[in-house]
Amino acid sequence: MEFHACYSLKSHNTFGFDVRTGLFAAVDTADELQALLSDARYHTMPRLVLGGGSNMVFCGDFDGLVIHPRMGGIEKQAEDAEEVYLRAGAGVVWDDFVACAVQHGWGGAENLSFIPGRVGASPVQNIGAYGVEAKAIIHQVECILTGTGERRIFSNAECAFGYRDSVFKHAWKDRAVVTHVVFRLRKRPVLQVHYSPLADELKNYPEHSLPAVRQAIIAIRRRKLPDPAETGNAGSFFKNPVVPKATAERLAAADPQLTLYPVNDASVKLPAGRLIELAGWKGRRVGNVGVHAQQALVLVHYGGGTGNEIMALAAAIRQSVYDRFGVQLEPEVNVIGYH
Numbered sequence: 311m312e313f314h315a316c317y318s319l320k321s322h323n324t325f326g327f328d329v330r331t332g333l334f335a336a337v338d339t340a341d342e343l344q345a346l347l348s349d350a351r352y353h354t355m356p357r358l359v360l361g362g363g364s365n366m367v368f369c370g371d372f373d374g375l376v377i378h379p380r381m382g383g384i385e386k387q388a389e390d391a392e393e394v395y396l397r398a399g400a401g402v403v404w405d406d407f408v409a410c411a412v413q414h415g416w417g418g419a420e421n422l423s424f425i426p427g428r429v430g431a432s433p434v435q436n437i438g439a440y441g442v443e444a445k446a447i448i449h450q451v452e453c454i455l456t457g458t459g460e461r462r463i464f465s466n467a468e469c470a471f472g473y474r475d476s477v478f479k480h481a482w483k484d485r486a487v488v489t490h491v492v493f494r495l496r497k498r499p500v501l502q503v504h505y506s507p508l509a510d511e512l513k514n515y516p517e518h519s520l521p522a523v524r525q526a527i528i529a530i531r532r533r534k535l536p537d538p539a540e541t542g543n544a545g546s547f548f549k550n551p552v553v554p555k556a557t558a559e560r561l562a563a564a565d566p567q568l569t570l571y572p573v574n575d576a577s578v579k580l581p582a583g584r585l586i587e588l589a590g591w592k593g594r595r596v597g598n599v600g601v602h603a604q605q606a607l608v609l610v611h612y613g614g615g616t617g618n619e620i621m622a623l624a625a626a627i628r629q630s631v632y633d634r635f636g637v638q639l640e641p642e643v644n645v646i647g648y649h
């Protein structure tokens with residue numbers, strides 16, 4: 311275990327906000343985590359679990375204990391003729407896990423290539439991209455419960471996955487730390503390439519295969535999204551709103567470029583980025599923060615700014631999208647310390 315007091319989180323959040331935490335504990339094993347959670351000195355402190363910090367907005371210093379799970383390793387837990395079960399530590403870099411799966415020819419994770427962050431956050435967020443969500447490949451989630459220190463395994467059904475949502479954001483919020491995730495992958499991959507930008511990109515590749523899908527997705531993401539190492543950001547700032555079908559049809563009639571994604575007979579998902587663009591925000595800069603010029607759903611930090619500046623920009627965007635379209639945008643990012 312590595313322990314620091316008054317520790318800078320600047321390199322632990324992809325926005326690059328220069329905030330501090332009272333205490334920072336990097337834990338390498340489930341036993342270390344249990345020991346930390348049972349230590350009475352920390353029982354009254356606010357606690358926050360932090361993976362790669364790629365979905366976080368810190369609006370100020372965190373006056374408490376940040377727990378940074380670093381459990382490593384990817385191991386084969388079981389297999390049969392069709393599937394392989396891989397158990398990965400919460401601290402494994404997500405894209406290393408995807409690369410490992412693709413390298414072995416195991417299918418299911420490839421569309422989630424190049425998403426920043428760690429394995430431990432993948433069930434919390436139910437990460438998704440290019441028509442696939444983590445819930446499709448998550449078999450079990452191993453946790454330590456913060457209240458009792460006991461180990462608990464959540465089945466896929468118990469995780470109650472939704473769009474960028476899970477039980478770990480609701481009933482078990484701040485009460486369960488993910489230590490390992492068991493993924494179920496296919497030995498005979500079924501490629502999911504229906505998403506049109508991916509289908510277009512794959513036209514440049516001689517064959518459709520797991521490595522080709524991975525490479526195509528990495529190429530699109532490199533073109534479209536800012537690299538947090540150069541420009542601070544947390545990916546999509548807002549969720550794509552789900553609205554009644556009639557609302558979506560009314561908006562689409564006014565904007566032929568608005569792509570609609572039917573959710574069911576009554577509801578439709580709208581691309582939040584297009585709404586933000588139509589409201590005139592794409593590429594706009596306000597002080598140290600702004601809206602990315604290629605993808606309006608991504609808010610960026612140019613340096614020297616604060617989480618409060620990002621939240622003020624987000625509030626202005628939400629208001630103008632609501633005024634213009636009557637649609638409420640909800641943040642996808644996790645916001646810490648915003649008043």
Ligand SMILES: Cc1cc2nc3c(=O)[nH]c(=O)nc-3n(C[C@H](O)[C@H](O)[C@H](O)COP(=O)(O)OP(=O)(O)OC[C@H]3O[C@@H](n4cnc5c(N)ncnc54)[C@H](O)[C@@H]3O)c2cc1C
Binds near residue numbers: 324363428
């Ligand atoms: C450039 C860029 C592109 C992105 N693209 C996508 C995308 O395509 N799809 C997508 O879904 N997301 C995307 N994201 C968002 C982000 O990468 C994901 O949400 C990722 O899963 C966050 O992982 P993390 O380890 O950084 O989590 P953090 O940001 O550290 O934490 C996220 C949440 O999970 C909780 N958490 C983290 N680890 C644990 C744990 N071990 N146990 C319990 N709770 C935990 C935290 O408390 C917090 O609430 C993108 C981000 C960036 C910067």
